[in-house]
Amino acid sequence: MKHYNNMARQAGMTLIELTVVLLILIGLAGLLVPYVGSFTQTTHDSTNSNNLTQLNNAVGRYVTDKNKLPPHVDTLINGLADAGTAGGACAGATAGAVYCGLANPGLFTPATFAAGSTQAQSLAASGINMAVANDPNAQNKTFGTSTGMLMLGDPAGGAYADGSAVFAAVQGVTGVGGVVGGMLDYTDSTEAHLAQALGRDAMVYSDTCYDYIAVGIGDNNELxxxxxxxxxxxxxxxxxxxxxxAYGHFIAILQVDAANTGNDAINTTRACSTITEPAKFLGIVANVPTTESAALVGVNTLLAQGWNNRAAAN
Known part of the structure; x- marks a missing residue:
């Protein structure tokens, strides 16, 4: 009887076969990269716009329920000076300056409201009777930055218990705005900046009659x-x-009464109120790096940005 010692062929892939498979997988991965990037960007845009919209609605519900604005806002002002440990953009920060932890602090300027001033009475009458400054020495620029509680008085007295207080006032942005109706030129004005951020016409706002301040809605807020x-x-x-x-909390824009006499500097047909009006909530925005936007970003801007990003990905 003859015995044959046949060697079984070893199962597996040749080097050429393996190379071909790897090339196919690499090609498929390359095709998927744009779609993955588009999905990530779409998620980013939708999350931000949803958060901003929900916060707008939450403030609206609070005002309806409480008949006042939520106190414990962040003033977005350095409550302290750099103690030598801040580092980064906050190195050498001074007290009373716009909060160095903002992604773009250049969009604001410090506004000092004296005790008993029209602005003080306007804020107190709105329910904003307490505010907190921001600490430039905090390593995390969003969470745990609150320092220096400010007592803003009451509507009857209209005076700050702690004397004057400083808030971050919105200012104009170069290149934002333009001539309205061929008559009123809002170019580079605060009004034009607000119109772009909040999605309304610049004529709605008056930098003469009102101060427009930005306050952060942080973890200490009563909202x-x-x-x-x-x-x-x-x-x-x-x-x-x-x-x-960088400061990542969203920001509420408040319209604070600043003058009860005189006419608007741009729209001279409109006179300022003759009474001290309570501060008014205008909307929620985000302060973002200049690489994303040169101005404050609101719901309309985020929605438009989202659609543009989707169109570019197609």
């Missing part, structure tokens, strides 16, 4: 645990400006 579970944050496209590196 939290009232009409919202937590204070949302903005997620920037550039990771170098994340909530730890």
């Amino acid at each position: 939290i645990q009232s009409t919202m579970a937590a204070a949302p944050v903005y997620f920037p496209q550039d990771a170098q400006f994340g909530p730890q590196q």
Whole structure:
């Protein structure tokens, strides 16, 4: 009887076959990269616009329920000077300046409201009777930056218990705005900046009759645990400006009465109010790196940005 010792062929792939498979996989991965990037960008845009919209609605519900604005806002002003430990953009920060932790602090200027001033009475009458400054020495520029509680008085007295207080006032942005109706030129004005950020016409605002201040809606705000579970944050496209590196909480724009006599500097047919009006909530915006926007960003801007990003990905 003959015995044959046949060697079974070893199962597997040749080097050429393996190379072909790898090339196919690499090609498929290359085709998927644009779609993955588009999905990530779409998620980023929708999350920010949803957070901003929800916060707008939450403030509206709070005002309806409480008949006042939520206190404990962040003033977005350095409550302290740099103690030598701040580092980064806050190195050498001075007290009373616009909060150095903002992604773009150049959009604001410090506004001092003296005790008993029209602005003080306007804020107090709106329910903003307490505010907190921001600490430039905090390593995280969004969470745990509150310092220096300010007592803003009451509507009857209209005076700050702590004397004058400083807030971050919105200012004009170069290149934003233009001639309205061929008569009123709002170019580079605060009014034009607000119109772009909040999605309304520049003629709605008056930098003469009112001060427009930005206040942060942080974790200490009375809005939290009232009409919202937590204070949302903005997620920037550039990771170098994340909530730890830059102030990520959203910002409320308030219209504060500043003058009860005289006419608007641009629209001279409109006179300022003759009474002190309570401060008014105008809308929620985000302060973002200049690589994303040269101005404050509101709901309309985020929605338009989202559609543009989707169109570019197709």
